[in-house]
Amino acid sequence: MKTKKQFKWFTIFEYEKEQEYLRYMHKCGWRFVTVRGLGMYHFEECEPEDVVYQLDYNQEGLKNKEEYVQMFSDCGWTYLQEYAGYSYFRKSASHMNGDEEIFCDEASRIQMMERVFKGRLTPLFILFTCVLLPQFLLNLFAFHNYLAASFLAGIIIIYISLFVFCAVKYRDIKKT
Amino acid sequence: MDQHIKKVYVPMTETAFYILLCLRKPNHGYGIVQAVEKMTDGAIRLAPGTMYGSLSKMEKDKIIRFIREEDKRKIYIITDLGTEVLQAELRRIERLYKIAQEEM
Numbered sequence: 001m002k003t004k005k006q007f008k009w010f011t012i013f014e015y016e017k018e019q020e021y022l023r024y025m026h027k028c029g030w031r032f033v034t035v036r037g038l039g040m041y042h043f044e045e046c047e048p049e050d051v052v053y054q055l056d057y058n059q060e061g062l063k064n065k066e067e068y069v070q071m072f073s074d075c076g077w078t079y080l081q082e083y084a085g086y087s088y089f090r091k092s093a094s095h096m097n098g099d100e101e102i103f104c105d106e107a108s109r110i111q112m113m114e115r116v117f118k119g120r121l122t123p124l125f126i127l128f129t130c131v132l133l134p135q136f137l138l139n140l141f142a143f144h145n146y147l148a149a150s151f152l153a154g155i156i157i158i159y160i161s162l163f164v165f166c167a168v169k170y171r172d173i174k175k176t
Numbered sequence: 177m178d179q180h181i182k183k184v185y186v187p188m189t190e191t192a193f194y195i196l197l198c199l200r201k202p203n204h205g206y207g208i209v210q211a212v213e214k215m216t217d218g219a220i221r222l223a224p225g226t227m228y229g230s231l232s233k234m235e236k237d238k239i240i241r242f243i244r245e246e247d248k249r250k251i252y253i254i255t256d257l258g259t260e261v262l263q264a265e266l267r268r269i270e271r272l273y274k275i276a277q278e279e280m
Binding site: 054056060061066067068070072075077097100101102103104105107111112 | 189190191205206209218220221222223224225226227228229230232233245247248249250
């Protein structure tokens with residue numbers, strides 16, 4: 001069987017784009033097998049078919065995996081794998097009555113976004129306030145190590161732009 | 177009733193409403209999905225991601241509670257607090273309906 005690998009990078013908020021990408025590949029006759037490492041997507045050749053792919057971010061679900069996966073498979077969704085906190089599911093469009101997704105209301109879509117924020121941004125934020133910021137201030141004012149301070153300043157700027165980017169993205173999604 | 181819980185759940189989403197309504201009897205997530213589909217003649221099909229997230233959130237908020245696990249499916253039932261929330265929501269809907277009938 002022919003297989004294919006593609007490197008793709010999606011940010012933590014681009015799960016919708018990722019879903020579309022996997023659906024498109026399946027339509028072109030490439031069935032998603034797994035994603036590993038920094039974003040290497042593995043596919044195998046198949047009959048082209050319209051298959052809907054969905055990502056959920058639910059750490060509590062991962063802790064109770066058997067029961068979590070059972071709920072999805074009861075509803076006809078095949079569990080594929082876990083990657084970076086996300087759980088991957090797919091369901092053939094021919095087994096659906098109309099459009100189907102793993103979320104059926106806006107409230108639960110926003111709740112999932114909030115779980116992504118908490119899960120992914122909280123560790124970064126702790127690192128920022130407990131390590132980066134104090135180190136920067138110490139180097140600047142106590143050790144007068146300006147080389148280290150400017151290096152840390154660079155990282156801090158990247159962090160702050162990431163936080164701002166996330167806040168804007170969150171506001172946009174909540175508005176729609 | 178806990179003011180915070182009341183603020184969060186009145187008004188509530190349709191999903192939350194059906195979950196509370198169905199959990200007056202013990203049931204699991206997929207059982208609720210099936211019951212709602214039948215009740216609404218297929219008009220409302222609850223999705224598993226929504227269902228899973230709602231059940232764990234409602235359990236944390238103590239408006240439903242876990243009783244046992246059966247074939248890898250968690251069975252829940254409504255709590256007294258949950259019943260109070262459901263009744264408050266029903267009163268709200270009833271009032272809306274009455275006002276609409278008088279006005280239209």
